[in-house]
Amino acid sequence: MSAVRTAAAAAAVANAFAALRSHKDRVEAQSMRQMFAADPQRFQRLSLSADGMLLDYSKNRIDTAAVVALLDLARAADVEGRRAMMFAGDKINVTENRAVLHIALRAQPGESYKVDGHDVVPDVHAVLDAMSAFSDKVRSGAIAGKGGKFTDVVNIGIGGSDLGPAMVTRALSPYHDGPRAHFVSNVDGAHIHDTLKDLDPATTMFLVASKTFTTVETMTNAGTARQWIVEALGEEAVGDHFAAMSTALDKVNAFGIASDRTFGFWDWVGGRYSVWSAIGLPVMLAVGPENFRAFLAGAHAMDLHFRDAPLDRNLPVLLGMVGVWNRNVLGFPAKAVLPYDQRLLRFAAYLQQQDMESNGKRVMLDGSPVTQPTGPLVWGEPGTNGQHAFYQLLHQGTDPIPADFIVGARAHEKDDVHQHLLLANCLAQTEALMKGRTTEEARAELIAEGKPPTEADRLAPHKTFPGNRPTNTILYQLLDPFTLGRLIALYEHQVFVQGTIWGIDSFDQWGVELGKQLAKELLPMIEGKESADKRDASTAGLVAAIAALRA
Numbered sequence: 001m002s003a004v005r006t007a008a009a010a011a012a013v014a015n016a017f018a019a020l021r022s023h024k025d026r027v028e029a030q031s032m033r034q035m036f037a038a039d040p041q042r043f044q045r046l047s048l049s050a051d052g053m054l055l056d057y058s059k060n061r062i063d064t065a066a067v068v069a070l071l072d073l074a075r076a077a078d079v080e081g082r083r084a085m086m087f088a089g090d091k092i093n094v095t096e097n098r099a100v101l102h103i104a105l106r107a108q109p110g111e112s113y114k115v116d117g118h119d120v121v122p123d124v125h126a127v128l129d130a131m132s133a134f135s136d137k138v139r140s141g142a143i144a145g146k147g148g149k150f151t152d153v154v155n156i157g158i159g160g161s162d163l164g165p166a167m168v169t170r171a172l173s174p175y176h177d178g179p180r181a182h183f184v185s186n187v188d189g190a191h192i193h194d195t196l197k198d199l200d201p202a203t204t205m206f207l208v209a210s211k212t213f214t215t216v217e218t219m220t221n222a223g224t225a226r227q228w229i230v231e232a233l234g235e236e237a238v239g240d241h242f243a244a245m246s247t248a249l250d251k252v253n254a255f256g257i258a259s260d261r262t263f264g265f266w267d268w269v270g271g272r273y274s275v276w277s278a279i280g281l282p283v284m285l286a287v288g289p290e291n292f293r294a295f296l297a298g299a300h301a302m303d304l305h306f307r308d309a310p311l312d313r314n315l316p317v318l319l320g321m322v323g324v325w326n327r328n329v330l331g332f333p334a335k336a337v338l339p340y341d342q343r344l345l346r347f348a349a350y351l352q353q354q355d356m357e358s359n360g361k362r363v364m365l366d367g368s369p370v371t372q373p374t375g376p377l378v379w380g381e382p383g384t385n386g387q388h389a390f391y392q393l394l395h396q397g398t399d400p401i402p403a404d405f406i407v408g409a410r411a412h413e414k415d416d417v418h419q420h421l422l423l424a425n426c427l428a429q430t431e432a433l434m435k436g437r438t439t440e441e442a443r444a445e446l447i448a449e450g451k452p453p454t455e456a457d458r459l460a461p462h463k464t465f466p467g468n469r470p471t472n473t474i475l476y477q478l479l480d481p482f483t484l485g486r487l488i489a490l491y492e493h494q495v496f497v498q499g500t501i502w503g504i505d506s507f508d509q510w511g512v513e514l515g516k517q518l519a520k521e522l523l524p525m526i527e528g529k530e531s532a533d534k535r536d537a538s539t540a541g542l543v544a545a546i547a548a549l550r551a
C-alpha cells in the first residue's frame with residue numbers, strides 16, 4: 001500500500017468532505033442550547049468512555065448525523081489503513097523515509113514491531129532495562145558524583161528532548177522520590193546560569209538529551225555544563241557527572257560520555273514522540289523505573305484501544321474528527337487546551353510541539369498544496385488561572401475558540417475542598433461556553449439585583465454571552481502514571497488521525513530548518529566578523545543597531 005494518496009483516493013476524500021459540509025447549515029441552524037433542550041440523550045449519544053477515560057464531545061456544534069459523516073470521511077481517508085501501516089512499521093514518514101514506531105517504545109515483552117524486517121521490541125527492552133539499572137543505582141547512590149549521592153539532575157535538551165520529559169516529570173510530582181530534576185533548553189545563557197546558580201557541582205548529574213546530538217542550543221548548553229564541572233571538579237569528573245540519550249552514539253562518544261552512560265534510541269522515533277524512549281530518563285530518575293513502566297503501560301493501553309476499537313467507539317478517532325469538524329467545516333483556526341490540573345502546567349507547551357510541529361504543514365505527501373486548512377494554533381494554560389486571564393476572550397471575544405478541558409475526578413491531596421472547587425469551575429466554564437447568557441437573561445438578572453430598567457438596558461449587552469462555543473471534556477479518575485501515559489497517547493493518535501485526513505506528513509519538521517540555516521549565516525555578522533550589508537535592509541539595520549548597543 002502506498003503512503004501517498006492515489007487520484008481515486010483523493011476523489012473519495014473530496015467527496016466525503018463535500019458530504020460532510022452538507023451538514024453544516026442544518027447543524028448551525030440550532031444553538032447547542034437548543035440541541036441539549038431537544039435531546040435529553042445528547043450526552044449519552046455524544047460521549048464515549050473507554051477504560052475509565054471519558055471524552056464528552058456533546059458540547060460541540062455537532063449532531064449524530066454529522067458524526068456519521070465525519071466517520072465516513074475517516075474511512076474515505078483510510079485512517080484504518082494508514083493506522084495499520086504505522087503499526088506494521090511502514091515508512092509513512094515519506095520525506096525522511098522513516099517508520100513511525102513510537103508505539104513500539106511501549107510494547108510489552110513478547111509483542112513484535114518490525115522495521116525493515118527487524119523486530120525492534122527486544123532492542124527497546126534492552127535500553128529500558130539498562131535505563132532501569134542505571135536509575136536504580138543513581139537513586140540509591142550506588143552511582144554517585146564526586147560529592148556523593150546525586151541530589152540534582154539537569155536535563156539539557158530542547159524540543160522533544162525537553163518538552164516531554166519536563167512536562168511528564170512535573171505532572172508526576174506526587175511520585176517523585178528521586179533526585180531533583182531541572183530542565184535547561186534555551187540557548188539564552190540565562191537559562192543554564194539561573195539553573196546552575198543554586199546547584200552543587202559535586203552532587204549534580206547532567207543528562208545531554210539530543211536525538212541528533214548536533215542541535216546548537218543543546219550542544220552549547222552541554223559545553224557550558226561541562227566547563228562548569230571541569231572548573232569545579234577537574235576534567236576527570238566529566239565521566240561521572242554526565243550521561244546522554246541520543247541516536248548518534250558516535251557523537252556522544254566524541255563528547256566524552258562513556259558508552260555505559262549512553263542510552264540510545266532509533267530514527268523511527270520522532271523527537272516529539274520520544275518521551276517514551278531513553279529521552280524519558282529524567283522522568284525515570286525522578287519517579288523510579290516502576291512508575292515509568294506504568295506510564296508506558298498507559299500509553300500501550302491507548303495504542304491497543306486506538307488499533308482495535310471501531311471508529312465510532314475510538315477516543316483518538318473521535319477527538320481527531322471533532323477537531324476536523326471545527327477546523328475544516330466550522331473554520332476555527334485555533335484550539336485551547338485547558339487542563340484543570342496544576343501539574344499539567346506544561347501540557348499545552350508539550351502539545352504545541354506535538355500538534356503544531358506535526359500538522360503545521362502546507363503540502364500533502366506528494367508535495368502538492370493541501371486542499372484544506374491543516375493544524376490549528378494550539379495554546380493554553382491550566383484552569384483556574386486561565387479563567388482570570390484570557391477566558392474573557394473565550395466567552396465574549398469575536399472568534400469562538402474550541403477548547404479541550406482536561407480534569408481528574410480525584411486529586412492526590414486528601415483535602416477535597418480544592419478538588420471540589422476545581423471540578424465545579426471546570427464544569428461551570430464548559431456550561432457557560434455552551435449556554436451563554438442572552439441579553440434578556442442578563443437584563444432580568446440586573447433587574448433582580450435592583451438596577452433601574454435604564455441601567456439594566458445599558459449594561460445588559462456587556463453582560464451578554466453568545467454561548468454556542470465548542471468544548472470537549474476529557475475526564476479521568478486520577479493523574480497517575482498510567483493515566484498520564486494514556487492521555488498523551490490519546491493526543492498523539494488524534495494528531496495522527498488529523499494528519500491522515502489532511503494527507504500530510506505528520507512526522508517531519510522541515511519548517512524549523514530555514515531559521516536554523518539563517519542563524520548560522522548571521523552568527524559571524526553578530527560577532528562582528530562579517531559584514532551584513534548584503535542582507536535585507538531590516539536585518540542589516542538590526543545587526544548594525546545591535547553592534548552599536550553592544551559597543
Ligand SMILES: O=P(O)(O)OC[C@H]1O[C@](O)(CO)[C@@H](O)[C@@H]1O
Nearest residue numbers: 159160161210211212215271512
Ligand atoms: O533531539 P534533537 O536532535 O536535539 O532535536 C531537538 C528538537 O529539534 C527539532 O528537530 C526541531 O528543531 C525537534 O523536532 C526536536 O524535538
